[in-house]
Amino acid sequence: MNSAQGIPVQDWALPGEPFRLVAVAVDAADWAPRLPVAARRRTERFEDASARARAGASEWLKACWLPRELGLARVEFETGANGKPLLAGAASAWGFNLSHAGAYAVAVLARGAAIGVDLESTARKADIERLGRRVFSESEQAWVRAGGTEAFFALWSRKEALLKALGCGWADGGIVRRTRLEPVAFQMEPETRVQVWSRAVLAGAYALAVARAPGR
Template sequence: MSPFPPADPRALAASGLDAASVHVWRLPHHRGAGRSALAALLAAYLGVPAAALAFVSGPHGKPALAPPHDALAFSWSHSGDYALAALARGVAPGVDLERVQPRPRALELAERYFAAEEAAALRGLSGEARTRAFFALWTAKEAVLKALGRGLAYGPARVAFALQRGRAAPRAFAGEAAPASAWQLHALAPAPGYVGAVAWRGEPRRLLAFAADAPVS
């Protein structure tokens, strides 16, 4: 998925985030800004001041909104100059964003932390093709594990993907993430030089992507 057209979160909030969709936002991010941009975006959707929001952490550290706003689920990731936020109702989304840059140790990392079939697929590539495939797999794993609420401590090899034309597709998930067929995964191209992925467990939904190139107020 590529286009991230500029939009006003307040206008979209007025039309509602329905149970058949997932919204993904590209936001500007600056070192030291913390979650202020995320809080402003969530507040715009909820129609409340950002100061009215409180965050809680799940058993494995996954952030969520505290009641009475907890019906709005979100996931958050930042890299470089941007952040991505995924919002949904009725499912827990997971999103990951990475700035694409050379990874000389990509194959070494894959052989250590990825499933054997994934490492083999990367071994058959070289140069930029290997770098992009590595990031496709990495963002897919992060997105699923964030949606699961477990993070990388769950074990990246336990959520295995097949590379199909440079994109990751769920192949075999172990433990509480299983089965892989229960998951929806979408690759994201939020800006030149960046890749991302969004995932959720459940039925397919309409995925809508937007950009807020100025801080949400």
């Protein structure tokens, strides 16, 4: 565990993984006073206190943790086609992404690659059957039928990380139902050539996945 500006930052990457992966607890701080004005304003749009805290942790990772990590005074972002925040200016050689769920916000950083991360609380209520039919390919649906809720969240987080690495998110229906993700800790997804690392974390309370695509 490291500390940045008094916030405990947990290192969630495993040895040998080609990215930096960190997590902060969303209740680690009162985020608002630590944030630049524009970032603070974005958090104020959330009326629900836990959603506001998750947004606060997310803004802190972008505005405070990230510049320190990259040794820059500040980082600039531009927005990709489907809303993906992309690093710009002096940080443009780096891929970055983040996810927030339940009690944690996670950030991933890798040089020279497009990267995506997803964290899913396995306690979240989800209509597995209906969602599965909508977004999973045939082989993926078979995996979920065999593995139930645990398999559903494991697959959902892999799929979302992959879609976030590509930057399209769920908007690209052509990719969403075509992937062939598998129940393994690491794979190169054959349709997209995106690499996906995944595992359960915090005693199975969350499913975590990181995906890396060529390019930025």
